[in-house]
Amino acid sequence: MAQIGILAQVAPLAATDTLLYTVKGPNATIATVVICNRGAATTFNLRFTNPTEEAVNVKQYTHFTTSTGAAANTTVFVSLGVQLGQGQSIYCLATLATLSFSVFGVES
Numbered sequence: 001m002a003q004i005g006i007l008a009q010v011a012p013l014a015a016t017d018t019l020l021y022t023v024k025g026p027n028a029t030i031a032t033v034v035i036c037n038r039g040a041a042t043t044f045n046l047r048f049t050n051p052t053e054e055a056v057n058v059k060q061y062t063h064f065t066t067s068t069g070a071a072a073n074t075t076v077f078v079s080l081g082v083q084l085g086q087g088q089s090i091y092c093l094a095t096l097a098t099l100s101f102s103v104f105g106v107e108s
Helices: none
Strands: 003-010 019-022 027-037 044-050 061-067 075-085 089-094 099-107
Touching: 003 019, 003 027, 003 044, 019 099, 027 089, 089 099
Parallel strands: none
Antiparallel strands: 003 099, 019 089, 027 075, 027 099, 044 061, 044 089
């Protein structure tokens, strides 16, 4: 049965590469990643991996040291519309421990 809506949520420690989501079913369509900044302006990273290459590699990044904006308490919407296969993962990193990451989509 398909899982629709919130696929994953994390609030990572500062400067810690953190697993955000791994596709469990045959595939998943990731519609949006939402990054909520609960404090001062900061930056974040997003990277996508295959099951065989989870070690950090520069080719995996879609967002690197991306700003949440000059204002505190902001939200960033990353519209992706990508399809991932089983075992593929999304990792996130927040410069400060004030970000919450949410993944929305459909896993089937």
